[in-house]
Amino acid sequence: MSKILIIAEHLNGQLNQSTAKCVSCASKIAGASIDIVVLAADPAPIAAQAAAIAGVSRVRTIANAANANAIAAIYAPQVVAIASDYTHVFGASTTVGKDLMPRIAALLGVSQLSDIMAADDAHTFKRPIYAGNAIVTVKAPAGQIVVATVRAASFAAAGGGGNATIEAAAVAVALPTHTRYVNLQQGGGDRPDLQTARIVVSGGRALGSADAFKLIYDFADKLKAGVGASRAAVDSGYAPNDMQVGQTGKIIAPELYVAVGISGAIQHLTGIKDAGTIVAINKDAEAPIFEVADIGLVADLFKAVPEIMAAL
Amino acid sequence: MKILVGLKRVVDYTVRVQVKPDGSGVAIDGVKMSINPFDEIALEEALRLREAGKATEVIVVSIGQQTSMQQIDTGLAMGANRGILVKTDKPIQPLTAARVLAKLVEKEQPGLVILGKQAIDDDNSQTAQMLAALIDRPQATFASKVEVDGNVARVTREVDVGLETLEVDLPAVISVDLRLNTPRFIKLPDIMKAKAKPRETLELASLGVESGDHLAATHYAPPAKRQKGVVVKDVPELIGALKAKGLL
Incomplete structure (x- = not known):
């Protein structure tokens, strides 16, 4: 029987939604028992949130002042200390998980599976490679602990x-x-978090300047949406790095994704392929984004977006 | 201080990779190969640290077939001092790569190892973290700014919620993100000058590294396609379609 340990991700006392998604992945493995471990300076409030996730048997806490921030070199040996109780250790494929899980795997002397998108059975998983151009089925050896990011x-x-x-x-x-942790400069402000927002509005190169990108913020605020950007828009300095959506940025799955002035490079499409409904607004009718959009509007964004905002 | 930089030979980022019809792999025969773009950024950062007087020597390492010597050649033309090719005929997984690099760290004693945050073929994002674990040293991943001051590096990291800064004691392992720098272009005289630079070839088998290639890829498939939707003619029709789906 599989015994799966999931590492809770949290910030400022709040459990990150990715932890419940890891539980969902673990529950695809038949007959698995699922534990969550919370490493924190004060784990109690986070543990209470983790204990309320359906399907979790036990929440284990490791309280230590050194655990105030998620530093991989500090977390990893503590997770390894309890790993022998488990057949699997999962973390989310967030920057925290991607930083931590390979360190855990190396300390345990095993390979790590990155970015698993399906669990076929306890040792067989699917994951994207080549920026999502291929999906590979990977088998982990039966006699080894499985370490993976989800x-x-x-x-x-x-x-x-x-x-x-x-x-x-x-x-x-x-x-x-x-x-040693020095500081964290958080972006985003009061807008919904890009990775958990129900609606996300993203802007691309067609915005043309950081000033013009304000239109995307205004549109997002009207929809109570999170804000994203294409790599082209980030590289051009229109939007900060942490807004980049795509294979090398954030991979998101909102109910509604609105791509404004984004052509739709494969790296970007990989980041949104699990979105519920994709809306594309682009004046180039040949843009690849229209191949994946559920609803497309061929129009000048500078006319269409204000018109939509006025109609809402 | 020495800096060790890893250069992985990968399918060039401009190539759109296709899955073979029988699902046995991806078709990469004869396609253009290049240095993994993140590794190029790693090398650029190492060169800038040397030019700023923070490092004395930049060593580029590649693990792969003899063809990976091309990536070392490029690295030397960019400005690295010397190259090491760790030769093996079969593709290796990140744990093995990290074990090989750990051996080289033991031999060369670099103050910094700088690697790309991920390779654009397997998209694993593991080797730097694994290496740091194996040599029991700090890791600062996804770096967008690196400052070295004596025995300490201050690294700003691109994390999901913004920018995190860590301070790490050297020796340390850094993995770099896209926007750390823009790699320099190579000029013809640089290529000529690089011809005389030392290149060393080591057989992977001779290093006494235990294989960490534990994972078996059993099948490759193209990604599931989204159905192409409708194109609406104007904004009122767009709003109508969103309302019909209950999204507005």
């Missing part, structure tokens, strides 16, 4: 209403002091 956008969040037991894990390992 492509959160490929899974719906597991529901609430769970009532897992919460217990402290006794972990006594020496933690390194060679890596």
